[in-house]
Amino acid sequence: MSGADMMGHAGVLDDVSRETRDRLTAYADLLVRWNARINLVSRPDLAQLWPRHIADSLQLAALIPQGARVVDMGSGGGFPGLVIAMATDAHVTLIESDQRKAAFLREASRVAGVRTRVIAARIEAAEAGPADIVTAxxxxxLPQLLQWGVRFLDKEGFCLFLKGKNADEELNAANADWRMAVTRIPSRTDADGIILRLSDIRRVTDHNHASSGR
Known part of the structure; x- marks a missing residue:
């Protein structure tokens, strides 16, 4: 079964170029084949690959400035980082600690015809950045994502995190240690989902220190 024929494909690729459509279809075909050996997505989710995973990741493409440097944490089967690489001209670094998944990401990048950097390491040990955007x-x-991601960010960079219905709870938890500008962007693929755009990220201790120094 080709990626173009999978359940849920209809409508997902309506707003993308032919080149992006071809890349995503080749990627989906490869993922289906590899998923028989590596758990890239759960078996129940495989039938919903296009709307649940690809379309969800694809909506970030419109939020990526031209030529941006992107670091994607915990890339797994390529969501959202590899999808971003296929739909934009961003320079994408994919961090994935599982060696087999990292091998898939390299092969999928080759098959889709996009250049990515794949780092097969734990996020806290990865050497990447500086990035304009960090994704996950x-x-x-969220508190853990900030702990991991802030060290990859350029001074003017921002984070794009796909979150579910618990986003506000996670933001409240993060406010204990972090201050940031938050933009909430409703998900187009999940009624309970949201995209968090986080910028001007500072630890509370860093913020207090900077304030006392004024």
């Missing part, structure tokens, strides 16, 4: 999807609670 279904990886960890």
């Amino acid at each position: 999807r279904a990886l960890a609670p």
Whole structure:
């Protein structure tokens, strides 16, 4: 079964170029084949690959400035980082600690005809950045994402995190240690989902220190 024929494909690729459509279809075909050996997505989710995973990741493409440097944490099967690489001209670094998944990401990048950098290491040990944007999807609670991601960010950079219905709870938890500008962007693929755009990120201790120094 080709990626173009999978359940849920209809409508997902309506607003993308033919080149992006071809890349995503080749990627989906490869993922289906590899998923028989590596758990890239759960078996129940495989039938919803296009709307649940690809379309969800694809909506970030419109938020990526031209030529941006992107670091994607915990890339797994390529969501959202590899999808971003296929739909934009961003320079994308994919961080994935699982060696087999990292091998898939390299092969998928080759098959789709996009250049990415794949780092097969734990996020806290990865050497990446500076990035204009740090992304993640279904990886960890927001306080942990900030702990990992802030060190990759350029001074003027921002984070794009795909979150679900618990986004406000995670923001409240993060406010204990972080200050940031928050933009909430409703998800087009999940009624309970939201995209968090976080900028001007500072630890509370850093913020207090800077304030006392004025």
